[in-house]
Amino acid sequence: MKQAFETFINKRPNKPAELIAKYVDSKLRAGNKEATDEELEKMLDKIMIIFRFIYGKDVFEAFYKKDLAKRLLVGKSASVDAEKSMLSKLKHECGAAFTSKLEGMFKDMELSKDIMIQFKQYMQNQNVPGNIELTVNILTMGYWPTYVPMEVHLPPEMVKLQEIFKTFYLGKHSGRKLQWQSTLGHCVLKAEFKEGKKELQVSLFQTLVLLMFNEGEEFSLEEIKQATGIEDGELRRTLQSLACGKARVLAKNPKGKDIEDGDKFICNDDFKHKLFRIKINQIQMKETVEEQASTTERVFQDRQYQIDAAIVRIMKMRKTLSHNLLVSEVYNQLKFPVKPADLKKRIESLIDRDYMERDKENPNQYNYIA
Incomplete structure (x- = not known):
């Protein structure tokens, strides 16, 4: 029976490992209200029973690492205890070498918290003016998935803050190299509409687009592309989330669900929402x-x-x-x-x-x- 199940589940090479990783992600992601901590623990135990039968556990590790990174970096993990419990189960099943990079990701997140406490103290000691609060996660390249860096045009205030952090960090860790990953950044913006003040929880790309409307009333797609430096496909998805989604803080002319070359955008001063802080989800490319x-x-x-x-x-x-x-x-x-x-x-x-x-x-x- 055991051998028959092992043969059957591995009929499609690598696919079972990928699907199990995706299933685990759906259960460990914030928003999963199906189970209590105790039920989640039992579910993870059942997952591990199936996991033992699959070949190509390195495929599972690759997809699991990619999803874990998303959960950690955007705070979408349902439970740190459940995350560490899953890690412990994988370590017991596959050995320390299998989980060393995954454990390194958790270690990076913990170290980053300590670094930010020191950085805030450094900012106070230096009497750095400004009303932007910067939080940085320092990721060790060998632990995390590979991210392709995207060069974008940041506002001078952000560039200045980056330079201050770079001076602070390299002063403590000489010989290291910092590479900013703009695709992973997110911000909280204070906005004022006719209805009143709101806070918008947005990605860095959404931030760069919205800040343009402090400087002018209307911009074309091409003007926004030139000003922000955001890659075309990413920019279209960003504008779609701001002008065509549920929380339309921008208005698009002509109206429509897709972003076209001739479109123009203005700030939607009539924007209304029952919440004070609104999360505007970036439209993600489905995992293609x-x-x-x-x-x-x-x-x-x-x-x-x-x-x-x-x-x-x-x-x-x-x-x-x-x-x-x-x-x-x-x-x-x-x-x-x-x-x-x-x-x-x-x-x-x-x-x-x-x-x-x-x-x-x-x-x-x-x-x-x-």
Whole structure:
């Protein structure tokens, strides 16, 4: 029965691992009011039973890490205790190496809180004027998913604050490099409408667009693009969220659900909402096939390195080995399934790169090249 279930659940390679990671995300995300902490714990235990059967746990780790990053960075985690409980279960099941980067993400968040306490004290000591409160999360590149940096045009006040933080941080940690990730930023803006004052909880991109309306009454799509430096697709989604969503703080002319090249935008002074603080959700691209493929591709690349490392490690120790014995030892060392054809490609690649060679008298035997 166990073997039959294992065969059935892994019929589609990698997909079960991805789907389980997505299911866990839906249960650990804020807004999941289906379960109490006790029920959530039982649910995680049941998930782990299925998790034990899946191949390619590195695929699960890649998708889980991407979703965990979102939960941590935008404060969308339903329960820190549940997050750490899941981490503990994964560590018990797969070992410390499997969860080391995930644990590193939690450590970064805790350290960032301490850094911000020190930074606020630094700002007071320096008597830095200004009414913008800056909070920064310092992410260790090796722990977190890879984010493509996007250069945008920040207001001078924000640039100045970034420079102050950079001076403060590098003064304590010389030799380190800071890279700002604008795609992950979010802000709280104070806004004034005819109905009264509101606070808008928005992304950095939404912030850059809205701040333009302090300087003018109407802007075209092209003018906003030039002023903010936001990439076209991202800008269209940003404007859609501000002018076509549930909380329309901007008005679009002509009206419509899509953002077109000739559209113009004005501030909606008649905006009304029952809440004082309003969260305007950025319209997200649904996780496209390309994004899913990108995550899977990163796993594939990592696997290539792991296969290469295993082959070199074995050959360095054994010096000479037959093809069948090498394949057998590699299978024993790897924690994910590999097709014989893929393994053969990695062996050929290492031969081409002079890590090993075929024996001149026996083509089924390999020799390690020191």
